Amino acid sequence: MDNGEPRAWIVTVGNEILIGRIVNTNAAWLAEKLTFMGFRVERIIVVPDEPEHIAEELRRALGRARVVITTGGLGPTYDDRTLEGVAKSVSRSLKLNPEALEMVRRFYERRGLELTEDRMKMALLPEGAEAIPNPVGAAPGSWLEVEGTIIVSLPGVPAEMKAMFEQHVEPRLAREAPRKALHECGVIVRGVPESGIAPYLKRIARKYPHAYIKSHPKGHETDRPILDIRVLASAPTREEARSLAERIIAEIEETANGLGGQVEREPC
Amino acid sequence: MDNGEPRAWIVTVGNEILIGRIVNTNAAWLAEKLTFMGFRVERIIVVPDEPEHIAEELRRALGRARVVITTGGLGPTYDDRTLEGVAKSVSRSLKLNPEALEMVRRFYERRGLELTEDRMKMALLPEGAEAIPNPVGAAPGSWLEVEGTIIVSLPGVPAEMKAMFEQHVEPRLAREAPRKALHECGVIVRGVPESGIAPYLKRIARKYPHAYIKSHPKGHETDRPILDIRVLASAPTREEARSLAERIIAEIEETANGLGGQVEREPC
Incomplete structure (x- = not known):
C-alpha cells in the first residue's frame, strides 16, 4: 500500500x-x-x-x-x-x-x-x-x-x-502529487440493466483506486437497456494509464458478457 | 459539550x-x-x-x-x-x-x-x-x-x-454508561407530506442528540398525508426524559402548524 x-x-x-x-x-x-x-x-x-x-x-x-x-x-x-x-x-x-x-x-x-x-x-x-x-x-x-x-x-x-x-x-x-498521466476508454453495453451490472462495477471500482468508472444509461432501464461505461485511469506514465484503462475495460467486458450483454468497444 | x-x-x-x-x-x-x-x-x-x-x-x-x-x-x-x-x-x-x-x-x-x-x-x-x-x-x-x-x-x-x-x-x-431513563411520546400530523416536514425534523433531531425522532407515513404521501411521529428521549432521570420528549413534541407541533398541518397529540 x-x-x-x-x-x-x-x-x-x-x-x-x-x-x-x-x-x-x-x-x-x-x-x-x-x-x-x-x-x-x-x-x-x-x-x-x-x-x-x-x-x-x-x-x-x-x-x-x-x-x-x-x-x-x-x-x-x-x-x-x-x-x-x-x-x-x-x-x-x-x-x-x-x-x-x-x-x-x-x-x-x-x-x-x-x-x-x-x-x-x-x-x-x-x-x-x-x-x-x-x-x-x-x-x-x-x-x-x-x-x-x-x-x-x-x-x-x-x-x-x-x-x-x-x-x-x-x-x-496537483504540483505536490506525483505527476500523473490520464487515459480514458469507453464501452457500450446492450441488454443489461444498470441495476444488474452496478454491483459488479462497484466491485471493479474498489479494486482499482486509481480509476474512475462511471456508467450512463442511454436506453430504457429494463426494456432495451443501453449503457455507456467510461473508465478514466491515472498512472505515472501515459502508457501505464492506457494499459490500466484497458485492463479495467476488459474486466467490464467479461462481466457484461457473463450477464448476457452485447459489448461494443470503443478504440482505446 | x-x-x-x-x-x-x-x-x-x-x-x-x-x-x-x-x-x-x-x-x-x-x-x-x-x-x-x-x-x-x-x-x-x-x-x-x-x-x-x-x-x-x-x-x-x-x-x-x-x-x-x-x-x-x-x-x-x-x-x-x-x-x-x-x-x-x-x-x-x-x-x-x-x-x-x-x-x-x-x-x-x-x-x-x-x-x-x-x-x-x-x-x-x-x-x-x-x-x-x-x-x-x-x-x-x-x-x-x-x-x-x-x-x-x-x-x-x-x-x-x-x-x-x-x-x-x-x-x-450500558453498565459503563450513566444510567439513563427513557420516555416516548407521539404526535399525529395530518395534511403535511413527509417530504415537506422532513428537513425540519432533521434540524430538530440534530438539536437534540439524546433523542430519536422517527416519522411513519400512514396515509397517502401527497393526497391525504398522515404522519405518525415518535420521539424517544433519554436523560438521567425519568422526569427529565419526559420533559425533553415534551419539549421536542412541542417544537414538532409548532413546525407542523406552521406548515398548515393538523396536529393531534397523544397523552405524553
Whole structure:
C-alpha cells in the first residue's frame, strides 16, 4: 500500500458527525479526490469542534503528512473555532487577513448586508496563512504551510467545500502529487440493466483506486437497456494509464458478457 | 459539550474508506448508538488496515477513552489484521481462543464446509480477550479490557457489526454508561407530506442528540398525508426524559402548524 506517495490526512471538525446525525460524506469525497491525484490518504479523523482537539490532531500530522485538509468550523458562530485550532497547532495567533476581509466584505455588500463583528471574525486567519476564495458562501478558506506540511482549511457545507477544493486547492496541490498521466476508454453495453451490472462495477471500482468508472444509461432501464461505461485511469506514465484503462475495460467486458450483454468497444 | 460522560472512540479499519470508495456509515451508526447510551464520542478515526496504524491509534485511546470500538479487518484474508493491531497496542500476542474456535467451527460445519487454516485464523484473539458471537457471519468479535479501557472489535460488514453490537455489546456497555431513563411520546400530523416536514425534523433531531425522532407515513404521501411521529428521549432521570420528549413534541407541533398541518397529540 505504501508506495512512497505523499501522505494526506483529512480532519473533519464536527460534533454532528460525532453524535451520528450526519454521515461524513465530505471526507469520502476528498479521499477519492486526493487518492486519484496521487496522494496516499493515511487518516480520516473526526474531532469535536474545540481548538484543543483540532490542534492535537494537526500537531501529529505536521512533518508527517504533506497535506492536511480540515473541513468545517469556519463560519461566523461562536462554535466555529477550527482556525483557532490550526493557529494553536503551529503556535501562531489569529490575525485579520486583509484579503480574507475583502472577500467577506464583498460577499455581504453584494447582498446589501452589513459587515458585523461576527462576520468579520471569518477574516481572522492564522498568521502567515493565505485566504482561499469561496465562490459559494461567505467564509474564506485558509492555506498555511509549516514544517513541510500544507494545512488547508475549508468550510463544512459540501457545495462550498467542493467548489473551493476544485477551483483553488486541487490545482495547487496537483504540483505536490506525483505527476500523473490520464487515459480514458469507453464501452457500450446492450441488454443489461444498470441495476444488474452496478454491483459488479462497484466491485471493479474498489479494486482499482486509481480509476474512475462511471456508467450512463442511454436506453430504457429494463426494456432495451443501453449503457455507456467510461473508465478514466491515472498512472505515472501515459502508457501505464492506457494499459490500466484497458485492463479495467476488459474486466467490464467479461462481466457484461457473463450477464448476457452485447459489448461494443470503443478504440482505446 | 464535556459533561463528564465516559468517552468513546471509534476506530474504523479500512483502506476502502481511505480511498473514498465507501462512506463510513458504520461509524455514524455506532456514534448515534453510543451517544444515545450516554457516551461522549470524542474521535472517529479511519486507519489503513495495517497493525502499526491500528496500534498507534489504540495506544492513544488507552486510559483516555472508556471504550474503543474498532470495525473491520476480522475476516479470513491476509489483509484482515485488526486483532494483530489490538494485541500490539497492549503488548500482548494473539492466541487461539477456544470459544472463538468453537464459534468458527460451528459456522462452517452448519454449511458443510471444512475448517481450513485461513478460517481458523479468525479464532486468534489477543491474549485475555473474550470472543463475541457473530449471529450473521463467520468472524467472532473480541472484547478486551486493559488499563480501564474496553477495546471491542467488530467486523466491517454492517449487518454483522450491528447484530453483534445490539445483541452482545450494547447490553454490557450500558453498565459503563450513566444510567439513563427513557420516555416516548407521539404526535399525529395530518395534511403535511413527509417530504415537506422532513428537513425540519432533521434540524430538530440534530438539536437534540439524546433523542430519536422517527416519522411513519400512514396515509397517502401527497393526497391525504398522515404522519405518525415518535420521539424517544433519554436523560438521567425519568422526569427529565419526559420533559425533553415534551419539549421536542412541542417544537414538532409548532413546525407542523406552521406548515398548515393538523396536529393531534397523544397523552405524553
